[in-house]
Amino acid sequence: MAILLQDLSLTSKGILAFFALYIVYQIVRLSAQFYRHNSIIKKNGCKPVATYPHRDPIFGLDIFLENSKLTKTGGFWDRVRERYLALDCWTFSQLLLGTRVINTAEPENIKAMLATQFKDFELPPRRKEALQPIFGHGIFTTDGKEWEASRALLRPNFSRNQIADIETFEHHVSAMISWIPKDETTVDLQELFFMLTLDSATEFLFGKSTSVLEGDVTNEEGVKFGEAFNYATARMSLQTRLGKLAVILPDKKFKDSVNLIHEYVQNYVQKALHKKSLTLETPGEANSRRYVFLEELAKTGYSEKKIQDELLNILLAGRDTTAGLLSYLFHYLARRPDVFDKLRAEVVALGNDQPTFEDMKGMKYLQYCLNETLRMQPIVPSNFRFAIKDTTLPVGGGPDGKSPIFVKAGTQVNYQVYVMHRRKDLYGEDALEFKPERWENLRPSWHFLPFNGGPRICIGQQFALTEASYATIRILQAFKRIEPRDSSILTEAMTLTMAPRNGVKVGLIPA
Ligand code: HEM
Structure with missing residues (x-):
């Protein structure tokens, strides 16, 4: 008994010693951290960032619950903008389920994260956790060396020759136009735009289109793929916002949907790899045939899984975005006959032929309209980065918001392009008006960022703008007027990107 008691007291002494050591360790660690942080703050003249006055100062549930509601009803991004206006600043911190995050709508801060201090920031773990189960390790879901390798692999496939495959666009755009009623009855153009971008992206990537616009019942597989893709991306958007919380909702x-998507793509990848192992092409043959992204990747010797991942990453990045841009553009065109007429005059000057790449480049007003749509409705309205080391951002600190701010390693920084694009101090008092003419004198810089900037700038920007321009020109050649058939207030539907919540219901009058 005495030995047992002695043992116990030895054990409790051991535990006490362990705790004492642990406490000393923590004191030393925190003091060193405090010293490190303070020296960065002093050296850079950092000042405190404004904080959001939460009603729940522990978890910030007030914003969380309000945001969850707005995701269901729309009005999310306008409310985010109002929070900035109420605080009268363009950078502030808030709580996200108990964790402090920074929000910014400052071009200088965004430029720092995306370009000048690129190495201090990565994608947040939440984005990777949500996307990697479906999209694996590809350009859109990785960082560091892995991302660099993906970017180097994919970049050459986005050269002008590849993206300017006007014949492929023509095929899908004319299939889409055939769905638009010629008797002026109402049509939801948004539905058609989502079908168009799925068909054209799958053709460009896999060499075989989902052909959902062909209305071909034999292509049930493509239609099912489209449905599964829509469902999976909507669910992933929830996971990106809720993080691990979303996993408790089985x-x-x-x-x-994920299984179906994987099987569908695997099938094409296997076929391409098999074809490659059977054929040896001469350069002449290669030049004369249609460009297929997957076939080019198959030549690189990368594994089947890697190729599948990259294809899905590009489909994710490229499909909804271009459809969203077209949807918003036609929303505005239907409500602004002055803009529609001016744009149509530019289109009509081309005649009725298929526009060439050069024609599209020369259409100034079309470019103004696309820029203005992307300014008012950036399809990726907000994005985030994660500080991987203690660092700073150039502005947002102090009462005037002009001093640098300290950003602790592990902090998430959200940057709201939607809010930045509507700043009156950057775009003038008419910043909330859709006004393509403003682009006559505006030069895009870091305050206009629909495609991101720096090393991770959108790789498909030219593809998107070419497809959107081509579709717009062909529609305006075929129809001389457009009428809105929906009086609801414009608000967004949020998936990983955004699009008009109520679609784009219009009537079109044939030319
Ligand atoms: C209007 C249409 C589009 C918009 C507004 C848009 C916007 C963006 C934005 C904001 C990013 C940065 C995302 C981030 O780093 O977090 C991005 C990246 C990317 N986009 Fe686009 N995009 C569009 C169309 C396309 C198209 C058509 C493709 C491909 C066919 C594409 C492929 C990509 C890829 C692969 C990335 C990842 C680049 C990287 O991380 O290195 N995008 N896009």
């Missing part, structure tokens, strides 16, 4: 349909 979803069989999501699992089934």
